[in-house]
Amino acid sequence: MTSDSNQIIQLNVGGISFSTMKETLLREPNSFFETLFVPEKLEKVSKFAILLANGSYFIDRDGYLFTFILDYLRNGRLIVPQNFDNLIRLRDEAEFYQLYNLKKYLDNYAVKKKSNDFSGILENGGYITLGYRGTFAFGRDGQSDVKFRKLQRILVCGKVTLCRDVFGDTLNDSRDPDRDEYERYTSRLYLKHQSLEKACDMLAEKGFKLVATCCSGANGLTPIGLTMCSNQNTINQQELMHQRNSSEYEEQRWAHYTEYIFYREPMYAGGILSIQ
Structure with missing residues (x-):
């Protein structure tokens, strides 16, 4: 009943x-x-x-x-x-x-x-984009005795106030100092750590949701040491095989760029009240 x-x-x-x-x-x-x-x-x-x-x-x-x-x-x-x-x-x-x-x-x-x-009153919504250039790390002759994923740096794009609110002390803004204006946007921020999962957790804790993502394919490029000139008729096969088996070549071959776009709906921090 x-x-x-x-x-x-x-x-x-x-x-x-x-x-x-x-x-x-x-x-x-x-x-x-x-x-x-x-x-x-x-x-x-x-x-x-x-x-x-x-x-x-x-x-x-x-x-x-x-x-x-x-x-x-x-x-x-x-x-x-x-x-x-x-x-x-x-x-x-x-x-x-x-x-x-x-x-x-x-x-x-x-x-x-x-x-x-607006400080402390308006918890503004908006977009934050995480981008990173990464590859797959390999050991000698394909031995995967190192971390499988290898990130160079996690880039952060968006409104400065939002980025600081989410990432706090883990955000490095040395390349974009003195940007205290409320509506300032930038693409020159990056994180002090290289843990993608940690960055996503921090965004989720602040109410952001993943709305889009994009990624380039592995470039498959020949490393710098293997450039061919038009006037060369042959390539040192031994040198070619040596470089192809190197971990540096594998990492360059699997290099890719990925972006994750997160969004949070606008809300008023003052309205988040306990009314039990």
């Missing part, structure tokens, strides 16, 4: 229908939604909310903005689209629904935005 807290509630907010659990609506204490389930309190707010004959509740507020209110109650954080221009109206909705934690953070965001200081 379904408990009272797991009861499904039908809402009509400004003409848009929503379905959710009663427990979700009551997740933040002392909110407007508590009045819906107490007849005496509901009567006092009859100008804004009424119980319809079909058992659903009608709330005379903005249905589009209620989408973000309900997502906030479900997930405990506020996520809005990029270039969202209804934050003031959303703040008013948060005040109406008596979600004071959400209102406080929207107030803080408005102050920071006015002073052009």
Whole structure:
């Protein structure tokens, strides 16, 4: 039998229908939604909310903005689209629904935005690209007694603030110093380590997801020592075989370049709240 807290509630907010659990609506204490389930309190707010004959509740507020209110109650954080221009109206909705934690953070965001200081308030979304030139390391005569994958350096491209937020002290920005502007992009960063898995873990911990990748094929090129001139009719076969069996030749032959593109949706750090 379904408990009272797991009861499904039908809402009509400004003409848009929503379905959710009663427990979700009551997740933040002392909110407007508590009045819906107490007849005496509901009567006092009859100008804004009424119980319809079909058992659903009608709330005379903005249905589009209620989408973000309900997502906030479900997930405990506020996520809005990029270039969202209804934050003031959303703040008013948060005040109406008596979600004071959400209102406080929207107030803080408005102050920071006015002073052009987004630090700590806006956890911006965007793209970060990891690129590396690698090969397959071989021992003498094909003996794989060394690490199979060999990376020269992991390159990082993207917005500087995002890259620093993700990689922290493991990011080497010596080739692109003094880039503190909020919207600065660069392709001159690289990591101090050569562990691709570690870099991917750090991106995943910050909410980034892999969205695309590309890779060149192995070049199969002849090493520098084997260049042929047009006026040469023969090649020293012994030297050719010696170089072809060398590990350096194998590494050059399998050299390739790979890029991984990661993306994180924009979200407001101030909206990541615990509302248990």
